[in-house]
Amino acid sequence: MTERSLVLVKPDGVERNLIGAVLSRIETKGYRIAELRMLTPSREILEQHYAEHAGKPFFEPLVRFMGSGPVVAAVIEGDRCIEGLRTIMGPSEPTTAPAGTIRGDLGRDWGEDVQKNLVHGSDSPESAQREIGIWFG
Secondary structure, eight states: OEEEEEEEEOHHHHHTTOHHHHHHHHHHTTOEEEEEEEEOOOHHHHHHHTGGGTTSTTHHHHHHHHTSSOEEEEEEEEETHHHHHHHHHOOSOTTTSOTTSHHHHHOOOOTTOTTOSSEEEOSSHHHHHHHHHHHHO
């Protein structure tokens, strides 16, 4: 079943010049980049994107981090791409993410800065639709 997902290369991935490495893995897997843009997200975009986490202790640090520099936003299309993308990204913690995943191969341990894990990917078709609307209008 063809799906669409939002992928974000977070500020740490952009700063470390890993945009090409991340997008290459996505394309090599056979998924298609349907839309692509680089921007430094506004607080408004980030508050919408992370609305479900408002009020949680990590919300403000996460919004600050995600607004700290450019982000690459991509709409990815392909069969079962949400599940596939989350598999190739690996678990959120780069130190324990398996080798062969984006976070396992390219991620670094930032101590308490657990949001610095290179990429974000939608976790369901519903969140993908919502997130794509936020980032691409």
